[in-house]
Structure formats: structure tokens, C-alpha cells
Amino acid sequence: MKVVKPVAPTETPDGKRKTQVTAQDLMDAAVDLLESSRSVSSLSLREIARAVGIAPNTFYRHFRDVDELAVALIDQAGRSLRGVIREARQRLSLERSAIRTSVEAFMEQLDSEDRYIHILLREMSIGSEAFREAVDRELNYFEDELRDELERIAQATGAQTLEPALVAKAITRLVFAMGAAADGKSAEKRKEMSEQTIVMIKMIMEGAQSLGRKANSTQ
Amino acid sequence: MKVVKPVAPTETPDGKRKTQVTAQDLMDAAVDLLESSRSVSSLSLREIARAVGIAPNTFYRHFRDVDELAVALIDQAGRSLRGVIREARQRLSLERSAIRTSVEAFMEQLDSEDRYIHILLREMSIGSEAFREAVDRELNYFEDELRDELERIAQATGAQTLEPALVAKAITRLVFAMGAAADGKSAEKRKEMSEQTIVMIKMIMEGAQSLGRKANSTQ
DNA sequence: AACTGAACTATACACTTGTATATACGATTG
DNA sequence: CAATCGTATATACAAGTGTATAGTTCAGTT
Numbered sequence: 001m002k003v004v005k006p007v008a009p010t011e012t013p014d015g016k017r018k019t020q021v022t023a024q025d026l027m028d029a030a031v032d033l034l035e036s037s038r039s040v041s042s043l044s045l046r047e048i049a050r051a052v053g054i055a056p057n058t059f060y061r062h063f064r065d066v067d068e069l070a071v072a073l074i075d076q077a078g079r080s081l082r083g084v085i086r087e088a089r090q091r092l093s094l095e096r097s098a099i100r101t102s103v104e105a106f107m108e109q110l111d112s113e114d115r116y117i118h119i120l121l122r123e124m125s126i127g128s129e130a131f132r133e134a135v136d137r138e139l140n141y142f143e144d145e146l147r148d149e150l151e152r153i154a155q156a157t158g159a160q161t162l163e164p165a166l167v168a169k170a171i172t173r174l175v176f177a178m179g180a181a182a183d184g185k186s187a188e189k190r191k192e193m194s195e196q197t198i199v200m201i202k203m204i205m206e207g208a209q210s211l212g213r214k215a216n217s218t219q
Numbered sequence: 220m221k222v223v224k225p226v227a228p229t230e231t232p233d234g235k236r237k238t239q240v241t242a243q244d245l246m247d248a249a250v251d252l253l254e255s256s257r258s259v260s261s262l263s264l265r266e267i268a269r270a271v272g273i274a275p276n277t278f279y280r281h282f283r284d285v286d287e288l289a290v291a292l293i294d295q296a297g298r299s300l301r302g303v304i305r306e307a308r309q310r311l312s313l314e315r316s317a318i319r320t321s322v323e324a325f326m327e328q329l330d331s332e333d334r335y336i337h338i339l340l341r342e343m344s345i346g347s348e349a350f351r352e353a354v355d356r357e358l359n360y361f362e363d364e365l366r367d368e369l370e371r372i373a374q375a376t377g378a379q380t381l382e383p384a385l386v387a388k389a390i391t392r393l394v395f396a397m398g399a400a401a402d403g404k405s406a407e408k409r410k411e412m413s414e415q416t417i418v419m420i421k422m423i424m425e426g427a428q429s430l431g432r433k434a435n436s437t438q
Numbered sequence: 439a440a441c442t443g444a445a446c447t448a449t450a451c452a453c454t455t456g457t458a459t460a461t462a463c464g465a466t467t468g
Numbered sequence: 469c470a471a472t473c474g475t476a477t478a479t480a481c482a483a484g485t486g487t488a489t490a491g492t493t494c495a496g497t498t
Binding site for chain 2 (some may be wrong): 030037038042043075121122123125126127128129132162163166167169170173176177178180181183196199200202203204205206207208210211219
């Protein structure tokens with residue numbers, strides 16, 4: 001009968017107490033492995049377990065699947081993203097360049113220590129059904145918040161805007177597409193794309209207002 | 220010494236002559252496997268070889284990698300897509316709703332027997348360096364063609380348009396993003412998203428012209 | 439002090455993976 | 469006819485995969 005000696009039962013070598021492995025530990029390890037640009041679907045259960053330092057089977061204590069872990073990842077990414085944008089808005093809720101601030105907050109997030117957003121951007125249209133639903137959910141949150149804001153601005157300024165919901169959708173998709181394209185590029189390139197995105201959004205809003213005026217005057 | 224009996228040396232059971240396996244055969248098989256929404260990076264060399272009915276090693280005769288095959292896939296997708304769009308443009312080069320025609324051609328392509336475009340849309344921001352470069356190449360082709368057209372229209376109508384290159388980029392990214400989002404949805408949903416995309420593009424163009432006028436009048 | 443259940447582990451199995459090596463064989467060439 | 473070449477093959481191997489089964493440790497309850 002062999003006595004089993006656990007590799008790291010309750011203490012890690014660096015002295016940090018590690019009473020239990022959490023789902024978050026697994027997620028962090030997965031994110032580590034997703035550096036560079038591997039897809040989530042290429043991650044193996046064993047690989048993640050190895051990175052955390054647990055036996056493969058322990059994975060099942062926390063997630064049914066690698067897929068389930070991936071969905072948790074997207075939820076987290078969306079939560080943190082919404083937080084950033086909302087904070088940016090609060091900082092200058094009624095001032096002029098709300099667009100610039102929001103876009104820059106989004107783009108700066110690509111720089112930060114938060115690596116979850118990269119995964120969301122990369123895997124928007126790939127992955128399991130559940131995964132894509134999770135991403136869709138986040139995009140819709142984004143869209144809805146933006147539409148509310150657009151309507152608030154329209155009411156405050158009295159400007160006629162054509163189909164705020166559609167404008168919100170166009171802006172959201174554009175920002176995410178540009179963000180995904182900017183991801184991984186150099187800082188200066190990102191800055192440039194950030195500026196481009198701002199101009200694009202201004203075009204959309206100007207166009208919506210202009211078309212709104214036209215539709216109003218001819219009716 | 221064992222005499223090797225090839226599985227399908229020069230004839231397939233259905234009588235179709237199959238003198239040699241081509242790179243195209245491999246690509247077709249790969250596309251078959253990518254139905255549903257698996258990522259290219261989850262395809263294995265053996266899986267593809269199995270689908271074509273060849274020995275795993277024969278794969279190397281045609282591609283160095285699964286990755287190299289994936290790049291070939293993207294090239295093909297882009298080529299066929301550009302062809303469709305160009306044809307659509309030629310059919311009514313100077314008529315009014317060139318936008319509608321192009322967007323609808325794009326969206327209809329999602330319906331067609333051509334499954335390559337789905338892969339391009341799905342995997343825009345994932346995969347190897349070479350893969351992403353291939354996708355980027357296609358987007359740039361698209362953008363360039365569109366910018367040329369915008370400049371031609373501007374010259375013909377005499378309208379001042381702000382930064383045609385940026386307008387082209389915004390439209391391209393938006394169309395691809397909406398296309399990716401529409402992919403896999405029902406026909407009516409896609410029709411609706413197609414209409415939305417058209418309005419979005421009109422907003423961008425109207426906005427660009429309006430901003431162009433303003434910039435001109437204040438200078 | 440004995441029991442229980444949670445958290446985790448080791449071992450094992452049947453499979454798949456990429457690729458190295460050596461071989462078969464029809465077609466082209468000398 | 470014989471040699472070579474291109475295209476394909478079988479066999480084999482080391483490594484990696486998900487998961488089933490059974491075992492260990494240990495805090496908490498009775």
C-alpha cells in the first residue's frame with residue numbers, strides 16, 4: 001500500500017496559503033494559456049489542470065467542461081467591460097466629448113492588466129452555442145446602455161435623431177470590430193485606430209441627425 | 220512482404236473518376252468539417268485526411284500544415300466574395316441604390332453554396348499569424364475597392380465627402396461585423412439585419428457628406 | 439473516538455494526435 | 469526493358485487526450 005504524497009496540499013512554495021483551488025484559479029490559468037492568440041476551443045482540460053497544478057479530474061469539481069469555463073470567462077469579460085464604460089460615462093456624463101471618452105476607455109482597456117476583454121473580442125463569432133450566446137448578451141447590454149444615452153442626449157439637445165436603436169447598434173458593432181482589429185497592434189497603431197473610430201462614430205451620429213431632419217421636414 | 224491494396228486507387232465507388240487527390244479536395248473536406256461552428260484550429264490533420272479518404276501522410280504532399288490549408292481557405296473565400304460584389308456593382312454601376320445591391324449581394328452569399336465565406340467571417344480575429352494576415356489582406360482589398368468607388372461617386376456628383384478612406388473602412392468593418400452576426404440566423408432575421416446594415420451605411424455616408432460640407436464652409 | 443463527506447490524488451484505459459520510416463506502384467523517361 | 473519519379477500507402481512511436489475507478493487526506497459533526 002503506497003502512501004500518497006500530495007504535490008502541494010495546503011501550502012505553495014512561495015508561502016502563499018492556498019487552502020483550496022477555486023473556479024477563479026482555473027479561469028486565470030486558462031487566460032494565461034490564451035496569451036498569444038490561441039482559441040479557447042484548442043485548450044485541453046489537462047492543460048488547464050496542469051497549469052493550476054491539480055490533477056486532471058479535479059477540474060470536474062468546478063466546471064463540467066472546458067466550454068463551461070469559457071462561458072464563465074466571457075461573463076467576466078463583459079462585466080468588467082461594462083464597468084469601465086460606465087465609469088467613463090459618469091466622469092463626464094453631460095459634457096461634450098462623451099464619445100471620445102467612451103471609445104478611449106474601451107481602447108485603453110486593451111492595454112490594461114485585464115486580459116479577459118481580449119478573449120471576448122477574439123472569440124465573438126466562434127465557439128460553442130453557449131459561448132456565442134454569452135458574447136451576444138454582452139453586446140446587447142452595451143447596445144442598450146448606449147441607446148439610452150443617445151435618447152437622453154437627444155432629449156437634452158432637442159435634436160431629431162433617426163432610429164436611436166439602430167445608431168446604437170451601428171456604433172457598438174463598429175467599436176467592437178475596430179477594437180478587435182486593434183487588439184495586438186502597437187500602441188501608436190491603436191491610438192490611430194482609436195481616433196479613426198471616433199471620427200466614424202461622429203459620422204454615424206451626424207448622418208442620423210441629418211437624415212432625421214430630412215425625414216422630419218418632408219413629412 | 221505484404222502486398223498493399225489501396226482503398227481507392229483510381230476509382231471511387233460511385234464511378235466518379237478520381238485520378239488524384241488535389242489540394243482542393245483537402246480544402247473541401249476541411250470546409251465540410253467546419254460546418255456547425257468549429258474553429259479551424261480544432262481541425263486535425265488526420266481528421267481531414269480521414270474525410271478525404273487518404274493516408275495521413277499524404278496530407279503533406281499538398282500543405283505543410285493545417286495552418287497553411289486554412290490560409291488557402293481564406294484566400295479562396297476572399298476571392299469569391301470579391302467576385303460576387305464586383306459583379307453586383309457592374310450590374311448597376313451608376314444607378315441609385317448601389318449600396319443596397321452590394322449589401323444584399325454580400326448577405327445573399329451567406330445563403331449560397333459557397334461555404335468559404337462563413338469561415339472568413341467566423342475566424343476574423345483568431346488563428347495563427349499567417350491566418351490573420353490572410354484575413355486582413357481580404358479586408359483591405361475590400362476597403363480599397365470601396366474607397367475607389369466612393370471617390371468615383373464623389374467626383375461624379377460633385378459632393379464633398381470627408382475622408383473617403385475612413386468611410387470605406389467604417390463601411391467595410393460594419394458590413395463584415397453585421398455579416399458575422401447574421402451568419403447562422405434565420406432567413407428573415409438576416410433580411411432584417413441586411414436592411415439595418417443598409418440604413419447604417421446611409422447614415423455613415425450622409426454623415427461624411429454633411430461633415431464635409433461643414434468643414435468646407437468654415438474654412 | 440468513530441464517522442462522514444468534500445477536496446483532491448494516482449493509476450489506468452482506450453483513443454487520437456503529428457510525424458518518421460520504409461514500401462508500393464503506375465507513369466514518364468532514358 | 470529498366471530506371472526514376474511522383475503519389476500514395478502501411479506501420480510504428482511517443483506524446484497527449486477525456487474520463488472511469490478507487491484511494492487518500494482532513495476538517496467538522498455527532
